[in-house]
Amino acid sequence: MDKKRTLSIKDIARLSGVSAATVSHVMNKKGRYSKETEEKVNRIISQYGFQTNRAAKSLKSASSKMVGLILPNLKNNFFSAIAVEAEHMFDEQDYSLLICTTENDPEKEIRYFHKLDSLQVDGIMCISAQKMLDSSLLSRDIPVVLIDRTPVNTKQYHIVDSDAEEGIYNVTRLMIQRGHRHIIFISSYLASYVPTSRSHGYVRAMQEKLLPCGPDTIIQLPKGESLEQAEVGVLDYISRGNPVDAIICTSDNQAIGAMTALKRLNLRIPEDVAVVGFDNQIQSSLCTPALSTLARDPHEMAERASDVLLRLIRGEEDVPERITIGTHLIERETTYTPTE
Numbered sequence: 001m002d003k004k005r006t007l008s009i010k011d012i013a014r015l016s017g018v019s020a021a022t023v024s025h026v027m028n029k030k031g032r033y034s035k036e037t038e039e040k041v042n043r044i045i046s047q048y049g050f051q052t053n054r055a056a057k058s059l060k061s062a063s064s065k066m067v068g069l070i071l072p073n074l075k076n077n078f079f080s081a082i083a084v085e086a087e088h089m090f091d092e093q094d095y096s097l098l099i100c101t102t103e104n105d106p107e108k109e110i111r112y113f114h115k116l117d118s119l120q121v122d123g124i125m126c127i128s129a130q131k132m133l134d135s136s137l138l139s140r141d142i143p144v145v146l147i148d149r150t151p152v153n154t155k156q157y158h159i160v161d162s163d164a165e166e167g168i169y170n171v172t173r174l175m176i177q178r179g180h181r182h183i184i185f186i187s188s189y190l191a192s193y194v195p196t197s198r199s200h201g202y203v204r205a206m207q208e209k210l211l212p213c214g215p216d217t218i219i220q221l222p223k224g225e226s227l228e229q230a231e232v233g234v235l236d237y238i239s240r241g242n243p244v245d246a247i248i249c250t251s252d253n254q255a256i257g258a259m260t261a262l263k264r265l266n267l268r269i270p271e272d273v274a275v276v277g278f279d280n281q282i283q284s285s286l287c288t289p290a291l292s293t294l295a296r297d298p299h300e301m302a303e304r305a306s307d308v309l310l311r312l313i314r315g316e317e318d319v320p321e322r323i324t325i326g327t328h329l330i331e332r333e334t335t336y337t338p339t340e
Helices: 009-016 020-027 035-048 054-061 077-092 106-118 164-177 199-208 227-239 252-264 282-286 298-313
Strands: 066-071 096-101 123-126 144-147 158-162 183-187 218-220 246-249 274-278 292-295 322-325 328-330
Touching: 009 020, 009 035, 020 035, 066 077, 066 106, 077 096, 077 298, 096 106, 106 123, 123 298, 144 298, 158 164, 158 298, 164 183, 164 199, 164 246, 164 274, 164 292, 164 328, 183 199, 183 227, 183 252, 218 227, 227 252, 246 252, 252 274, 252 282, 298 322
Parallel strands: 066 096, 066 123, 123 144, 144 158, 158 322, 183 218, 183 246, 246 274, 274 292
Antiparallel strands: 292 328
C-alpha cells in the first residue's frame, strides 16, 4: 500500500486483522481491547500515518471541535495574553481555536460571528465592540461567552469580566485622599458604545466629595486611543487654563501619552500631576517615570472564560452566568510623593 495515501479506519482494521469498531475504540481510548491489539493498531497507524477526517467526524457527532475567539487586536498585551491562554486551554481539550481580530469595528465583529457560525464552531468567546448582541446574530443555538465588556444581549450570554469600574472608583478615591482635587479622566472610544463605562467609577468617587467632574473633566479620545491622541488631548485641556493635579486613564498608552504632554509643559510627575494607567502593560514599568497602573489578570480571565465555554459545550448545568475578577493598583513612581 502507498504510504502517502490517507488511510481509512477500514484500511487500518484490515491491516491490523481486527474490526473497524476495535480500531475506533483504540483511537478513542475507550477500552475493550487487549494490550496486544492496541500495540498492533498503533503500529499500523504509525507506519502508514492517519489523520482523522474532522469535517466528516463533525457531521456525525454534531461537533466540529473548533471554537472562535473574537478580539479587538493582538497588539495589546492584555488581548494577546488572553489569546495565548485560551489556545492552551482548548488545545489540551483537543479543540482548535480560531482567532479573529476586529480593531473594535462593530460591523467587522458581526461578519466574524457569521463566519464562525458558518464554520460550525461549537462556541464563541468575544471581547465585543457592540452596544447590543442580538439573538439573531447566530443561526444556531451555540454558547457564547463575553469577556471584559458587557454589551446588552437578548440571549443572556455568560460573562467573565473585571471590576474595572470599581477599580477606577477606588483609585480615584485614593487620589482624593492624598489631596488631589483637580482630577481629570481620559476615556477611550469604547465609552461611546459600551454601556458600563469605566468613567462611572471616576464620576461616582468625585461626586461623593463634591469635586468638579463631568464632560468638562473627561477627555474623550477618538477611535484608536493612541499615545499621540492622549498627548494632544492633555495639551489642549491644560492650554485652555484648566487646572490639573491628577490624571486617571483607561489604558497605559493613554497614560504615557499624558505624561509626554506634562513633560512638554514642564510639569513634574508626580509632584505637580499624578498619573495612573490601566492594564499593567509591559511599557508601564519601562517608561520614565515608571507608571502606576490598575492591573487585571488576563490569564485568569481567559482560563475562567474557556472553562465556562467548555462546560456549556458539554451541556453542563449550574454554570455561573457571570464571573467578576478583581483589579489591583500597582503603585510606581507616577503617584509617589515625597511627603507620603
